[in-house]
Amino acid sequence: MDQPSTSATNASEYQNDVEYQEIDDEEEFDAHHPSNYHSIHRLSDLNNRQGGNNLQKSFEARTGGTVRRNLGRNSQTDVLLEKHANVIVSKMEQDEALMEDSPDAEELRRTALRDMPQCLTIKRCVKDKLSKSVSRKSKRKALSCWKMMKYRASMSFTKLNMNIKDLAYSFELWYAPLKKIEGNFGTGVASFFKFLRWLFLVNFAIATICTSFIIIPKLTRRNETADSEDWKFADLITGEGHLSNTLMYYGFYTNETIGSNLSYSMPHAYFFTMLSIYFVSFAVIGISAAKSYRRSFIETEGGLKNVFANKIFCGWDYNIATKDAADLKIKAIYNELKELIGETKRHKKKSTFYDKFLVYAVQCCMNVVVLCLIMGTAAAVWYFLQNVTSDRGTRIIMAPIFVNGVMTLMPMFLSFIIRYEDYKNPKITLYLTLGRTFVLGAVTIAVIVTYWLQNDSKSPCWETSLAQEFYRMIVFDFFISVICSAVLDLLLFLFYKYVRKDVYLEFDIAWNTMQIIYNQTLFWVGLVFSPLLAVVVVVKLFLIWYIRYAIVMHLCKPSAKSWRAAQTSTWFLVMAFMSLMCIVGLVGYIVSYMPTSKECGPFRDYDHIYEIVTLGVLQLKANSTVWSVVLFITKPGVIAVALLFLCARVYYARAQANAQKEIVSQYRSMLRWSAKDKEYYYSLISQATKGQWQYQFHDKTINPELYAPDSQFYARDNGDQTGNYGQNSRLKKYA
């Protein structure tokens, strides 16, 4: 079977091989270039009204119908530019939807030109010609009043959008440091810093809302507190003492209404501000997580098998800007390719049953061990907290130190031991470590919250005690996971520099991201009863940014392994969302079931916090029918039915997705079969042109199956004599 000759294999010859001919007329221009060279995603932008031929015309119009984007090494560049532009304009004129004289069509023309793969010079020329042609040919349709209004609204909205983008571009926070990190370390490390910056901005927004609605009104009307202790420096760390009766905590806020003419009710302000903060954060993080999940997992469904193509086509990170980083990246790609090749060679060796059994046993054992560890940690925390009332001095700082120490060191320990579990896929080891860390954090925080919720009778103001505990956790987390780890990194760096010269310090993206997610979880729990905590966390994140930036730039070198940034950042967002979901549930529980303290806080008049809505705002209890409806909705049975319905919906969507995957694989096999047909036809044609089978080919007695009514040759001989060889240019070389 003849194979078409491939172009020169020598790299330096490729520039000579590209022949650029003088283009005489439009048809010759098209004939050289097959039109299946443009993205099929463009098809989704087309709104063809009549289908069929019109679809092809619209497609060609949007893509300019040609492939060659260069003008070529020709002295008559201006003339060529004109001709090239004329060809494109003539293609575009064939689509009626593009050539209308309305604002919609103008927008369509603009986006079609923008997405067209041509030089900018040609595009400007085409734009000019198009506008002249449109104004010449089409009549301006009289726009109805409604359409005019819609058009004006969308234009002003787009302008506003552009202005906001411009403004955001000028004031982009930490632009220069981020660019330096991207240039030196690539996308993986940069994704951590982008996530940190995003959290910083979210927390900054929360702090602004808290300050303006809760803290400032309270500041305008301070009342003298009965027992304000003296200021001690240790108070800043423990959150006790003088700080107990300040703006920091829930206990300081009273249930008064401020102002005489325009009254500002503190309880309502507190409740609704907190409610809106939680609601908005939930919405923002949920939507980001869903968008990210869709982009990295759903749209690339089945992409797990394409390791080689992925490595080769998406391997190079175009953000890298320094020679050192580039050399390291090249080395990393080389090592990974070698590893992949080694793995495919090793795949052929089958492991024995005994080996597999051993591996499974070790994995099970390890999982049990980790679970026990987590339970042990929870028990230890409970023990520390139980002994808190005996000696206040040092005991109250034992729990935070212990918990934060565990949360800092345990992830490192987990990622160390998982090496012995010998999982085949490196992604599984990463996700399992992250999952275990998440469970550990969730369990620990749950223990702390349970302890303080159960002890509401021990202290006069349990809300303040809970908030104080979380303030201590956040402060100690800063000291332990940020400052201590910075010192540790510095020591490791010096050790590697002077003792073991071949090993470098690498930036651990997973550990760092888990730390800031843990910090964020602590913040969200503590925020309910401590508005000023938002400001504290903003300051903390600001310091974390500069400390980590200094560590990365001065002490670390780029990693030897590539980091799949898209998928892992999806998982981080999902984890943040899950923790927020649990916290919202917890806050819901506190609001509905926990009795408020009678001596402190803005809700001291109510038995439960939610009553500010039911009794205060909506006067629900007064209207008995509405109240009975609400009671009915919150019954467990109704909620269970709603959940069941949602589960059924999810199952249906999943079944749909599976069915579509089946269809895709069927199309793939159809492609393969038609390729086999093509090969067969190539061989027949090559034989035919050599003149060998000419008569035998047409002899129906020898090849009867070719002349069955449903075969292509039947149609070709008896009907469709167009001689159309289809769109593959290589086929022309046979003709």
Next chain:
Amino acid sequence: MGQANSQLTHEELQDYQDLTYFTKKEVLFVHQKFKALAPEKVGHNKNAKLPMAKILLYPELSVNPFGERICRVFSSSQDGDCTFEDFLDMMSVFSEAAPKSVKAEHAFRIFDFDGDDMLGVSDLKLLISKLTGENKLGESDLNMLVQNILEEADLDDDGALSFAEFEHIIDRSSDFLNSFRIRL
């Protein structure tokens, strides 16, 4: 980040904003960076044609193994020399706002070293050798690698990747958008 540049007229800025994925400020910033490559030449003619060697002084392009090929693809005269408009086009395709389809089309052109509109075995071998730099893979390893790629991506078994097959594979990869990007 960008002061008002007196070289570009208001009309041109509007055109550039309409035809690329940039705002006017970003276009001015790109012009600033272009000027930094050859200050006197661009000072005389805002749309000056800079030789490939100068364009490759841009930091992200200088360390990129495909830097030369990128310049050739985006150059309107096919020899790697870029005018400002070519440079702007390049930055626009590599920006974050460019859709995946546009990036895939240009990535295909960049990887198609011999210009025959298909990624054949020679193209793939050249691609791999550029990616691994000075560390060379053995001949048999290279062949196996190319075979594996064709197995994964070549749906119609013709020994080369057409654009549709390339786009199909790229669609399945979640890292393409992240990696095929140059931030301003």
